[in-house]
């Protein structure tokens with residue numbers, strides 16, 4: 001475990017204990033937590049290598065409470081970090097020692113389900129899966145399905161632009177929301193997007209999506225609901241070679257078929273998942289592909305035949321078609337529980353999240369395997385192959401001197417490899433605290449300057465989740481990783497270390 005050393009800490013005016021009595025005057029007593037044992041559960045998110053106890057936690061019950069907290073923080077220059085379920089994997093909800101941790105846990109109501117317009121209005125603390133559960137009696141569901149959907153909230157999903165197995169066909173969070181209500185740092189409430197399919201003006205809905213709590217606090221979301229397909233059929237293909245599996249992914253998509261899900265697991269992940277949930281996976285395979293096809297009965301039947309043929313001609317040693325709904329769900333149960341299953345292989349693991357063009361899958365997987373030997377740490381791969389969204393899980397032991405640091409370096413090198421092949425440093429987990437350095441590799445100074453200008457337009461004092469998602473130009477300069485254009489280093493006056 002390490003303190004939040006990676007964060008560019010906020011305003012630095014410790015201590016701010018006088019804020020706590022002020023918050024108690026605004027909110028019911030039980031909504032303000034400040035004792036050490038009350039604060040401890042909030043000290044990290046899913047990236048538990050980084051921890052920081054916040055100054056205070058508030059659990060507002062109404063939008064007016066959120067507004068009052070934001071106004072107070074704005075007046076007193078106190079930073080605010082919003083938190084959903086804390087399942088984020090990039091340290092986005094990591095608290096600040098001198099800041100307020102604003103939990104949306106009490107905003108857990110589904111306000112309405114509109115079956116005619118196929119939408120739902122929900123509070124931000126509603127769990128992702130709860131939306132689908134509420135829509136199911138109407139034959140509808142909410143498309144984006146992160147593996148953490150049993151716990152993560154829609155507010156956190158919007159803030160991270162979360163993805164999932166079904167996003168290949170049905171889009172990420174940004175494609176599945178219509179409207180948000182947001183409270184700005186000055187306490188003012190505003191709406192972005194609209195209930196209609198389009199909204200005039202700048203696309204602030206897209207901007208707010210993936211903004212990692214840095215532009216405002218989401219207090220309501222209107223999401224799209226999809227009709228449940230007539231039929232969903234899952235196939236499992238085994239390969240004796242990881243690269244062949246990677247090539248098969250590219251060839252399926254190239255035919256014009258868009259599976260509802262197309263996921264890959266390598267041997268360590270297959271074994272871990274099989275031991276954990278007994279999904280019936282072939283444990284000797286070098287890789288498996290899980291492919292789900294959905295649509296009308298006729299459509300699915302035709303696509304199953306074509307994909308089966310493609311998989312076999314791409315070198316699959318075995319292709320199974322789920323015989324019934326129970327088996328289909330078992331195929332997916334292994335994939336959905338792969339992260340916790342891999343957690344049983346090693347005391348700790350570090351989940352990376354980079355995206356690459358699909359055609360680079362085979363090459364990048366081979367490089368990751370070589371890097372695993374170079375860094376001396378094992379890797380399990382389980383990921384959204386159809387989207388080219390990799391999740392190498394680097395296995396390490398935090399109790400062994402230097403292993404966390406090696407895992408971080410290895411992870412950073414994987415992300416830089418993604419950028420080098422034309423990809424990005426995150427597919428769905430966000431930048432948070434974790435990937436600030438790699439943002440310096442992904443973006444040049446003028447692009448980062450635009451990000452900072454945008455942030456300033458919403459939050460000129462930098463009080464909303466400061467130090468996350470967008471690195472300072474100084475940080476990039478220190479890393480010496482700024483892009484050099486035409487032989488010139490941007491901002492040459494900045495000191496390099």
Ligand SMILES: Cc1cc2nc3c(=O)[nH]c(=O)nc-3n(C[C@H](O)[C@H](O)[C@H](O)COP(=O)(O)OP(=O)(O)OC[C@H]3O[C@@H](n4cnc5c(N)ncnc54)[C@H](O)[C@@H]3O)c2cc1C
Pocket residue numbers: 045046081082083084085086087088089091092093104124145146147148151152153154155156157158159160161162163164165212213214216217218219339340428429465
């Ligand atoms: C086992 C496991 C599997 C996972 N699988 C996936 C996956 O398949 N796909 C995927 O995309 N992610 C996945 N994740 C990551 C994580 O679940 C997602 O990033 C999720 O969207 C985070 O939601 P949360 O409610 O936990 O948000 P938190 O972790 O609490 O917060 C995440 C970010 O959102 C901000 N935030 C939260 N609520 C609000 C709000 N109301 N207003 C403004 N900002 C807010 C926070 O400040 C923070 O920056 C997985 C995580 C785990 C642990």
